[in-house]
Amino acid sequence: MPLLLVLDGNSLLHRAYHAAAFGELLAPDGSPVWALQGLVGYLARAAAHLSPDAVIVGFDCPVSSARRSDFPLYKAQRPDKSESLVAQLAVAPLLLEECGVCTVVPPAYEADDVLASAAGAARAAGWQSVLMTSDRDAFSLIDATTSVLRVRNGGYGEAVLIGADDLPALYGxxxxxxxxxxxxxxxxxxxxxxxxxxxxxxxxxxxxxxxxxxxxxxxxxxxxxxxxxxxxxxxxxxxxxxxxxxxxxxxxSQRADLPLPALASARLPLMYTVMRQALRARGINLGPSLWSLVGGAAPSPALIEQTPELRPWVFRGGLSARRDPTPGQLSLF
Structure with missing residues (x-):
């Protein structure tokens, strides 16, 4: 059965921004790109482990919110984001589009709604889907064909793949x-x-x-x-x-009826030269870690040993409360 990988772009970019796993990397023009590099790294790492047939990345609409119109206090407590975070959020959808990644920014709705709609589209087409996010709301979307890959504090090594049989053991x-x-x-x-x-x-x-x-x-x-x-x-x-x-x-509740591009338009592989050129233009060089997205051969064991981001992703078997965001980090999610 074909597999669709769907990423919550806002959630994972925020996570990469906070983790600063690659240091505060700057583009040649001085603009911040470390969260962008982390986001693409999440995508490449998940693709290497899961071998999806297609990829979609969703982002929150940056200009309007149906939920805030419904309930004005929705997310109203969050402090203003830093300029470096705002800048990378603004660039992320464009960068992924330049890389050839199918990217969706739904008017008035959020990445959560893209996840729900993509999971429904995959199910209707006879596909399975994995929803990659740091947000627990996606747990309500789990079913026989839909799993959640949750990334928590600690980055790659703290990812948990949760299917229909796993959630009761984790949350009851x-x-x-x-x-x-x-x-x-x-x-x-x-x-x-x-x-x-x-x-x-x-x-x-x-x-x-x-x-x-x-x-x-x-x-x-x-x-x-x-x-x-x-x-x-x-x-x-x-x-x-x-x-x-x-x-x-x-x-x-996530909307499951958003219009999405056809699954055929989200198919892998991507074009290596296009992707690498788009990333290098912003000072991002992931090199061999892109292999799973561009249809390349798996790296040799020697290269994996030298390149930490290529090492196998070991999913944890449980959720630990200490890995969830602390109150001071909630503005990021």
């Missing part, structure tokens, strides 16, 4: 329950408060007991109290909790 909920789980606990990074007294453990206990939020609302209050405790049950059964959960689910 199924992919179909994940949106209720997230809506209950909220998302501070998007300025979406959850129901009071509902963190991850309490949300998991409620869903383990009732399956869905709706079923819990319809259940005997005594059973809710038995599942989550008296304090959490009091807040959950308060009428205001419905508004909180419904708002969060609405804003966390």
């Amino acid at each position: 909920v199924t992919p179909a329950q994940y949106q209720d789980f997230a809506a209950l606990r909220g998302d501070p990074s998007d300025n979406l408060p959850g129901v009071r007294r509902f963190g991850a453990k309490t949300a998991r206990r409620l869903l383990e007991s009732f399956g869905t939020v709706e079923a819990a609302w319809q259940a005997d209050p005594a059973l809710v109290t038995a599942a989550v405790g008296a304090q959490a049950a009091t807040f959950f059964t308060d009428p205001s909790s419905r508004g909180i959960v419904e708002r969060n689910r609405r804003l966390m």
